[in-house]
Amino acid sequence: MGAVAAARDDSELMLRVKAGDKASFDLLLDRYRAPVVGFLYRMVQNQAVAEDLAQEVFLRVYRARAGYEPVARFTTWLFRIATRVALTWLRDGRREQGQESVDDEHAGAAVREIADGRPSVEQTLVCEARLEEVRRAILALPGKQRAAVLMHKYEEMEYSQIARVLECSESAVKSLLFRAYENLRARLAHMA
Amino acid sequence: MNCPVRSEGRGESLLEYCAGRLDASKAAALEAHLEACPACRDFLANQEAVWHALEAWEAPPVSPGFDQRVYRMMERESPSAWWERFRTAWRRPAVPLAATAALLLVAGILSYRPAPAPEQPAQAVEIEQVERALEDLDMLGQWSGAEHAL
Structure with a gap:
């Protein structure tokens, strides 16, 4: 080595x-x-x-x-x-x-990866519609809220690290995340 | 435990519980609270729906040529890359010829001085001025002589 x-x-x-x-x-x-x-x-x-x-x-x-x-x-x-x-x-x-x-093409690829086995046309369409909703909900967030959610959800960062990335206080990050998830719950909670 | 929705105002512990990042003792306390609190149960159910919806959104794979493009950009920034490109170009026979021709052209343009307009010699101008002044005096003398005659 x-x-x-x-x-x-x-x-x-x-x-x-x-x-x-x-x-x-x-x-x-x-x-x-x-x-x-x-x-x-x-x-x-x-x-x-x-x-x-x-x-x-x-x-x-x-x-x-x-x-x-x-x-x-x-x-x-x-x-x-x-x-x-x-x-x-x-x-x-x-x-x-x-x-x-x-990227519709990539969205389709993602749907194929999520679904187990070979999804039917209907399942694919439903998955694509749901993903489109998710993308639009994320897109509707202001830039900093979006960045905070993405780092919290996908990069699994702690509040303190997100605060250092965004150059703000930890309390500001908590506030950003609370508002961001509140927006997302209003748009996506029906997916439960 | 205090109600996270009502007391914290930000539902922070519910967000962390949903993300699976709450430590065991806090998670146990929250679970006990959830049994008695419909507001927190609603909050958590909605947050879990969001969490799962986000999980389904995968990023596409990175293109195969990504690294090469990064290296090319780095290469362009490198000062040695500039020097290498200059040397490679200079090795082509047409480039030194073109550069020499361009150099000669620039030198020609810079050294070009337009021919000055012919100037009258200063002495000639002075003589002409004196002659005109004498003529003027003559005319004045003739004019005053004629006035006396009248």
């Missing part, structure tokens, strides 16, 4: 990247490619845009390597960059361009 492979800790890997070790960057990319793209996909709801933004995130990580200091968890730093990139994209109104192409 090489020295790079032994460096399991993200911050240690990033310090190696800072020292000029590209192989450590490859490991970080391999580890966080799917979580970052997944998070951005749910933020902007367009796979092509999500991948473009994720590339920008990894490029920013690489650019910032020289000034990297392991003062917080690597994932906090990574998701802070990802959240900023996504919120900027949403704020700049570029959402309008990409929104038309909310």
Whole structure:
């Protein structure tokens, strides 16, 4: 096992990247490619845009390597960059361009994965309709609420880490999550 | 235990219970409370519906060429990449010729000075002015002589 492979800790890997070790960057990319793209996909709801933004995130990580200091968890730093990139994209109104192409093809793939065995046409349609409702409910949330819910639900982050990512207090995160889930319950509770 | 919906105002413990992140002792206390509190049961049932609906939403897989695109972007940023591209381009025979031609053209443009308009020598101008002044005096003298004659 090489020295790079032994460096399991993200911050240690990033310090190696800072020292000029590209192989450590490859490991970080391999580890966080799917979580970052997944998070951005749910933020902007367009796979092509999500991948473009994720590339920008990894490029920013690489650019910032020289000034990297392991003062917080690597994932906090990574998701802070990802959240900023996504919120900027949403704020700049570029959402309008990409929104038309909310990935139906990928939505269909997701339905196929959820359903056990081979779903009937009716089951597929019902699943797609439910997923569409979920996507629209998430899309209706303001950017920060959306980011908080996605980090809480899919990245399983604690309130304290979400607070550091969003650069606000823990109490503000509790408030964001409460309002976000309240909105989602109003829209999705009938799915029970 | 205090009612999470009424006392906390944010239902925080119910959210964490639903996410499966409440520690065992707090979860047991909450379960005991739930038996007696219809408001918390309603809150929890709705939150679980949201939770399961979100679970069904999977992100699509990342495209196979993703890493390559990231590496290309990194490559473009690297200063050595610029130098390499410059060197590769310079090895092509047409590029040095074109660059030399462009250099000569620029040098020609910069060194071009338009020919100055022919100027009258300063001495000639002065002589002309003196002659005109003498002529004027002559005319004045003739005019005053004619006035006396009248």
